[in-house]
Amino acid sequence: MDLSDRVAIVTGSGRGIGRAIALRLAEAGANVVVNDVGDMAPAGEVVEEIRRLGQDSLVVPADVSQPDDVASLVDTTVEKYGKVDILVNNAGITRDQLIMRMSDDDWDKVLEINLKSVFLCSRAVLRHMMRQRWGRIVNISSIVGLIGNPGQANYSSSKAGIIGLTRTIAKEVASRGITANAIAPGFIDTPMTQQLPEERRQAIMEQVPLGFLGTPRDVAEAVAFLASEEARYITGQVLTIDGGISLGKL
Numbered sequence: 001m002d003l004s005d006r007v008a009i010v011t012g013s014g015r016g017i018g019r020a021i022a023l024r025l026a027e028a029g030a031n032v033v034v035n036d037v038g039d040m041a042p043a044g045e046v047v048e049e050i051r052r053l054g055q056d057s058l059v060v061p062a063d064v065s066q067p068d069d070v071a072s073l074v075d076t077t078v079e080k081y082g083k084v085d086i087l088v089n090n091a092g093i094t095r096d097q098l099i100m101r102m103s104d105d106d107w108d109k110v111l112e113i114n115l116k117s118v119f120l121c122s123r124a125v126l127r128h129m130m131r132q133r134w135g136r137i138v139n140i141s142s143i144v145g146l147i148g149n150p151g152q153a154n155y156s157s158s159k160a161g162i163i164g165l166t167r168t169i170a171k172e173v174a175s176r177g178i179t180a181n182a183i184a185p186g187f188i189d190t191p192m193t194q195q196l197p198e199e200r201r202q203a204i205m206e207q208v209p210l211g212f213l214g215t216p217r218d219v220a221e222a223v224a225f226l227a228s229e230e231a232r233y234i235t236g237q238v239l240t241i242d243g244g245i246s247l248g249k250l
């Protein structure tokens, strides 16, 4: 896969899956805008690694649930590189709680950061992609958006919403050479899942037919493919990357 001369924005790419995606796209030849919120030191390190790979990169702090921040993320990218070809909507959070105990704030925050952000960032880049008649949007959903998960009413709803949004974007912009796809990872070893108690991680691993947790790189490989020219005939799809966990048991 050759992404030479492509310009990519990867949201929430200071660590975890987003970091692996940013590095993988850079390995394929893309210049990558690294976005995160809060402590920007890890994002700065990702930029350094991308530069060592020989690509250009810059860090743009932005809370992707906020319209003004998203405008500045996309404007800064276009000012620096003249275009944006690839958007990976990766930023996401969890605030787990059984529905009976879930606060309004836990619901709103997760929907804003996980789902509204995808709407805001996609809308902002599409203007540029439509003009150049080429673009790739890859949204990071989750298998829990497909199958649900106790304690994750907010998170699973946001991830299911991403799938509907992805399919709608795919239909709205297909005629302009732009594709939109979603990836639904299972359990991937990142700071997000490292918060889980060890017994829970072991129990999950036992349910994975392939027998191990995925790595951020496993997700990043699929993103690089969907962002490439080779994937030009794939749009509106959801690719599950979960070691087989969502196949269920007999």
Ligand SMILES: NC(=O)c1ccc[n+]([C@@H]2O[C@H](COP(=O)([O-])OP(=O)(O)OC[C@H]3O[C@@H](n4cnc5c(N)ncnc54)[C@H](O)[C@@H]3O)[C@@H](O)[C@H]2O)c1
Residues within 6 Å of the ligand: 011, 012, 013, 014, 015, 016, 017, 018, 035, 036, 037, 038, 062, 063, 064, 065, 090, 091, 092, 093, 113, 140, 141, 142, 143, 184, 185, 186, 187, 188, 189, 190, 191, 192, 193
């Ligand atoms: N780890 C998994 O098992 C798993 C499984 C399925 C889906 N996912 C999804 O993959 C994505 C990445 O997950 P991860 O495990 O790498 O998580 P992570 O917590 O390790 O990283 C998420 C990144 O997003 C950033 N972020 C959070 N809110 C933001 C905001 N408002 N604006 C900009 N950046 C923000 C964080 O600072 C962090 O750098 C998320 O959307 C997550 O829901 C993860």
